[in-house]
Amino acid sequence: MKRFRAGLSGYLFIAPLFSGLLLLYVYAFVQNIFYGFNDVGVFGERTFVGLENYSELFQDPIFIRSLINTFFYAGLGVPLVVVISVCLAWLLNQKIKGQALYRTAVFIPAITLPAAIGLLWRWLYNSQYGLINFLISKLGFEPKAWISDPDIVRWSILIVLVWSSVSYMVIILLAGLQRISSVYYDAAQIDGANTRQIFFKITLPLLSPTIFFVAIVSMIGFLQVFDVIFLMIRDGSVAYQYASSLVTYFYEAAFAQNLRGYGAAISVISLILIFAITFMQFRLQKRWVHYD
Amino acid sequence: MTIIRRYWIHVVLILASITFVGPFIWMFLTSLKTYEETIQVPIVWLPEQIQWVNYQIVNEKFPFLTLYFNTVAVVLATVVLQLLIASLAAFAFARLQFPGKNALFIIMLSLLMVPGQIFLIPQFQIIGVRFNLIDTLTALVVPNVFSVFGVFLLRQFFAAIPQELEDAAKIDGCSSLRIYWQIMMPLVTPGLVALGILTMISSWKELLWPLIVNQSIDKMPLSAGLANLIGEHTTYHEQVMAGAVISVLPMIIIFAFFQRKFVESIAQTGIKG
Numbered sequence: 356m357k358r359f360r361a362g363l364s365g366y367l368f369i370a371p372l373f374s375g376l377l378l379l380y381v382y383a384f385v386q387n388i389f390y391g392f393n394d395v396g397v398f399g400e401r402t403f404v405g406l407e408n409y410s411e412l413f414q415d416p417i418f419i420r421s422l423i424n425t426f427f428y429a430g431l432g433v434p435l436v437v438v439i440s441v442c443l444a445w446l447l448n449q450k451i452k453g454q455a456l457y458r459t460a461v462f463i464p465a466i467t468l469p470a471a472i473g474l475l476w477r478w479l480y481n482s483q484y485g486l487i488n489f490l491i492s493k494l495g496f497e498p499k500a501w502i503s504d505p506d507i508v509r510w511s512i513l514i515v516l517v518w519s520s521v522s523y524m525v526i527i528l529l530a531g532l533q534r535i536s537s538v539y540y541d542a543a544q545i546d547g548a549n550t551r552q553i554f555f556k557i558t559l560p561l562l563s564p565t566i567f568f569v570a571i572v573s574m575i576g577f578l579q580v581f582d583v584i585f586l587m588i589r590d591g592s593v594a595y596q597y598a599s600s601l602v603t604y605f606y607e608a609a610f611a612q613n614l615r616g617y618g619a620a621i622s623v624i625s626l627i628l629i630f631a632i633t634f635m636q637f638r639l640q641k642r643w644v645h646y647d
Numbered sequence: 648m649t650i651i652r653r654y655w656i657h658v659v660l661i662l663a664s665i666t667f668v669g670p671f672i673w674m675f676l677t678s679l680k681t682y683e684e685t686i687q688v689p690i691v692w693l694p695e696q697i698q699w700v701n702y703q704i705v706n707e708k709f710p711f712l713t714l715y716f717n718t719v720a721v722v723l724a725t726v727v728l729q730l731l732i733a734s735l736a737a738f739a740f741a742r743l744q745f746p747g748k749n750a751l752f753i754i755m756l757s758l759l760m761v762p763g764q765i766f767l768i769p770q771f772q773i774i775g776v777r778f779n780l781i782d783t784l785t786a787l788v789v790p791n792v793f794s795v796f797g798v799f800l801l802r803q804f805f806a807a808i809p810q811e812l813e814d815a816a817k818i819d820g821c822s823s824l825r826i827y828w829q830i831m832m833p834l835v836t837p838g839l840v841a842l843g844i845l846t847m848i849s850s851w852k853e854l855l856w857p858l859i860v861n862q863s864i865d866k867m868p869l870s871a872g873l874a875n876l877i878g879e880h881t882t883y884h885e886q887v888m889a890g891a892v893i894s895v896l897p898m899i900i901i902f903a904f905f906q907r908k909f910v911e912s913i914a915q916t917g918i919k920g
Contacts, residue, residue, distance in 0.1 A: 362745025364823045369751065372736040375793035380758050383769035390768055398776065443663055446656055453657075459906060460664035463671065466902050466909070469852055470873035471891045475674050478884055486673050489690045522667060523913065530914030550652070572916075579762055582854050586874055602855070605764050610859050615768050622764045629762050 391623050395615035408620035417596055421604040427509055429577035432516050436573045440521045444528035464522040473586025476515045502588045505597035512598055515583050524569045531565030563644045571636055578629050601625045678889040685884040701889040711893055713865050714872040721787045721868055725850045726843050733797030738827045741805035755795045775860050786860045791850060797842050804838030844912035869894050
């Protein structure tokens with residue numbers, strides 16, 4: 356009791372946060388797991404159906420496709436984002452003229468509304484009048500139906516996703532690069548190391564905690580992609596279901612079609628997926644991440 | 648050797664800059680054309696006569712002013728409330744002792760790992776149905792003021808304040824609340840600014856929750872409102888692009904002024920602690 360009273364002010368300080376967390380997150384979490392085993396109506400009325408939602412999910416071709424697509428986006432997107440943003444951050448960290456201008460240019464997509472990015476790329480991808488088809492036909496390639504051809508649409512989305520997340524990740528990596536003490540570089544230069552050796556033997560290992568962080572954050576982001584797919588192709592494109600991700604399908608099931616229980620089951624599968632992949636990343640990090 | 652290297656760095660960076668900014672320039676150019684010019688093949692790069700009127704048309708068709716007002720109101724309320732709630736808790740976790748502290752901390756840590764859509768259906772039931780907040784700006788604010796990430800970020804700043812300062816204040820008879828508000832809050836300002844900017848960016852970009860909880864356009868933020876613009880008026884490319892410009896320009900201007908602060912804040916997320 357005495358201990359509790361001594362802690363009373365501590366509880367008061369966290370009370371506002373935890374009242375919200377407990378209701379809107381902890382309770383919601385439990386509720387959502389519960390919903391997954393029920394048919395849930397629009398007003399929250401429930402009938403228990405056991406594992407039916409889950410067994411239906413794995414026979415649902417659009418869900419399977421959403422699952423595969425999500426692996427496609429994350430599996431290709433994360434390595435691309437990591438490699439491109441590390442290279443770009445390294446270049447932007449060189450002392451050259453116009454550095455500030457280059458940086459501003461690269462950072463702009465990071466602060467742009469996803470909705471505007473969707474509108475913009477939809478127009479760039481326009482099969483008749485779009486800039487991209489114009490440019491590639493100048494280069495001698497066939498114009499493509501970027502957002503309506505089921506075989507291409509996932510690639511078109513991948514490009515936009517990588518484009519917008521590289522911009523954000525470069526900012527984080529650049530800060531990581533600036534925290535590397537110049538002592539290491541000076542020592543390497545005295546020992547006569549060349550640029551490539553410095554990059555691979557010094558910069559990369561010392562940057563590896565930040566790279567790991569970027570890999571985790573972009574993996575979680577890619578496993579939850581929604582905005583770009585929703586905004587670029589939902590309306591008026593038959594390719595929507597070919598581009599579907601776990602979160603877009605979650606939205607369609609739970610809110611467009613009001614299948615709340617089914618939607619809850621989809622979100623539980625995403626949770627398990629994200630946990631498993633994040634866990635694996637943490638296991639693997641011991642092999643390549645160096646903390647000083 | 649170095650000159651050649653430098654030359655290559657410039658070439659790569661110019662290409663990268665074009666890749667990142669080029670689409671925006673194209674967006675702006677399109678917004679100044681006539682419809683006939685937007686569908687001309689091969690492409691015309693510049694409008695013959697600048698069509699500012701597109702902005703007027705799209706502004707009449709689409710309630711940008713309301714959407715902006717909603718966005719600013721929601722972002723401001725979210726930032727202020729989140730900073731307050733998160734800093735109170737961060738102070739407690741960094742500076743106070745209470746039973747069960749570690750257990751509560753672990754609950755928070757595990758919430759940080761859970762993907763957001765897990766909570767959405769129940770949150771819709773609680774906020775939308777139970778509290779009857781469907782189609783209100785309040786509904787857009789509520790779930791985002793409780794930020795576990797914010798507590799983690801601010802906790803490092805509170806923890807970095809030297810113990811002597813706190814001890815001196817206690818000897819002078821300061822209560823915990825005064826230590827928090829008058830002594831520590833000014834010292835953690837950089838953390839508050841960083842969290843404020845990050846919250847602003849994420850609240851400004853948020854799409855899924857507003858789409859779910861608000862249906863009428865006059866209660867939507869810009870992000871969800873634009874999604875409607877896509878649905879309804881896609882025929883006139885120049886008008887859609889004018890709408891896109893209206894929705895990105897203010898943030899780009901703010902960014903141009905506070906670039907350093909933005910960059911520092913985003914960089915904060917990458918510091919482990």
